[in-house]
Amino acid sequence: MTANCACGHVEVTIERKPDFINDCDCGLCRKVGAAWGYFEIGAVTAKGETHSYTRDDKDEPSVQIHSCPHCGSTTHFTLTEACKKRDGVIDHVGVNMRLFDPNALSGVEVRYPSGAAWSGSGPFGYRRPSMIIGETQHW
DSSP states (O other): OEEEOSSSSOEEEESSOOSEEEOOOSHHHHHHTOOEEEEOGGGEEEESOOEEEOOSSSSSOOEEEEEOTTTOOEEEEEEOHHHHHHHOOOSOEEEEGGGSOGGGGTTOEEEOBOGGGOOSSSOOOBSSOOEETTSSSOO
């Protein structure tokens, strides 16, 4: 499955549909306009130049957001070195699933974690029930 940013300068290819998509309401996810699918590093290919952003309001931010320098579309995230050391997770990439046609994501569960209310440890709470793309509700 391949998708492009708004202007077509960045292309993201994934080997399969994600197991689920997180449509988080934390400040970062909301402001970059992303809903994340998670993949192993080898299952994602990004082509084209991207600019990256790592938030500076956290002592040890977990992700580096990548976006197209031409149109500003958020394309994916990679984990920071601090996150890899802290959490021991190294093989993980988040892809902005809003780049993909929803019809191509039919059958994928969308979850709505309440990142805005999350304390930073433990599991997320959810702000509403999940839904499946292509069923009665629209993503």
